[in-house]
Amino acid sequence: MFHLDTVNAVNRETEVNPSNNVNIFSQRQQSQYHEQKLVEQFCRATHLIKIIEGAAEAFVRNYNKSRRSEDALAPIILRLDFTYTDLVTHARDLLELAIEEPLQFAEAIKYCAYGLVRAHIKAVANEPPALKTPTIDIAQLHAQWRILGLPVQRNLQFDPSQHLYRLGLALVHGILSAFSATETLVLQSIWYCGSGCMRNAIQTTSTDAPSCSNCSRPMTEYSKLRVTENYRFIAILPKACVQTPRVLNQTFRPILVRLRDFTYNCALKLGACYLITGYFSSSPACFESCTLDEA
Ligand SMILES: [Zn+2]
Numbered sequence: 001m002f003h004l005d006t007v008n009a010v011n012r013e014t015e016v017n018p019s020n021n022v023n024i025f026s027q028r029q030q031s032q033y034h035e036q037k038l039v040e041q042f043c044r045a046t047h048l049i050k051i052i053e054g055a056a057e058a059f060v061r062n063y064n065k066s067r068r069s070e071d072a073l074a075p076i077i078l079r080l081d082f083t084y085t086d087l088v089t090h091a092r093d094l095l096e097l098a099i100e101e102p103l104q105f106a107e108a109i110k111y112c113a114y115g116l117v118r119a120h121i122k123a124v125a126n127e128p129p130a131l132k133t134p135t136i137d138i139a140q141l142h143a144q145w146r147i148l149g150l151p152v153q154r155n156l157q158f159d160p161s162q163h164l165y166r167l168g169l170a171l172v173h174g175i176l177s178a179f180s181a182t183e184t185l186v187l188q189s190i191w192y193c194g195s196g197c198m199r200n201a202i203q204t205t206s207t208d209a210p211s212c213s214n215c216s217r218p219m220t221e222y223s224k225l226r227v228t229e230n231y232r233f234i235a236i237l238p239k240a241c242v243q244t245p246r247v248l249n250q251t252f253r254p255i256l257v258r259l260r261d262f263t264y265n266c267a268l269k270l271g272a273c274y275l276i277t278g279y280f281s282s283s284p285a286c287f288e289s290c291t292l293d294e295a
Pocket of ligand 1: 193196197199212
């Protein structure tokens with residue numbers, strides 16, 4: 001209800017003054033810039049800047065070794081851990097953004113990392129030995145972030161059995177009751193034009209052949225260069241359901257969680273208790289894990 005009212009209020013204002021559209025757009029741009037700056041400050045205050053610069057250097061070295069045009073589109077995968085205590089120490093505003101707007105937080109990380117990687121590639125180009133430094137596309141940058149050590153507190157819990165439907169970053173605490181087989185997510189694929197155009201293209205959201213930007217013919221994939229990641233769905237039965245087994249006439253439904261491989265290091269054991277930090281996502285309708293730990 002709150003959201004609907006807000007949207008209607010904005011629409012009414014735009015009817016009166018169409019220039020508000022422009023204002024809202026420019027305010028959003030300013031806030032995105034501010035959010036990216038917060039991420040950058042945090043990265044520079046912690047070891048994350050080393051991870052980002054290291055990945056940029058590895059990318060340039062790899063490209064210079066092979067000099068193949070398709071390697072200019074090679075993936076740059078960043079594993080970035082944001083520790084709760086570091087966020088409290090260095091960046092309370094960023095912590096608030098991560099907790100209230102995890103998707104905006106993820107966007108800010110991606111764009112900030114893209115800027116830092118590009119800047120570092122340019123810096124490498126200015127130092128001897130002279131290396132070839134390709135221009136990178138944001139589609140080849142994959143920022144896999146986690147938030148570690150978020151303290152367990154009731155106002156952050158997501159638990160429909162307790163009528164806790166928190167939006168934003170939330171915690172699911174419970175027993176592993178089932179898990180699916182491993183499924184595969186394509187992070188990116190690289191394509192070439194077989195008609196002699198010497199064009200390459202990168203795809204992230206689909207595995208369908210793109211059209212060549214020069215001759216419009218369907219392109220062919222470098223199948224060996226496809227970059228994938230595994231994930232699985234798990235079912236978590238909220239801990240409170242198990243602790244109060246005498247409730248009658250009520251079935252407790254497990255919470256469906258999508259678990260990407262990089263978000264956990266521990267073994268998955270049926271019946272064991274886990275704490276998951278993540279957020280509810282509407283497509284697919286499930287809780288998206290950012291971190292899973294035994295608890
Ligand atoms: Zn072509």
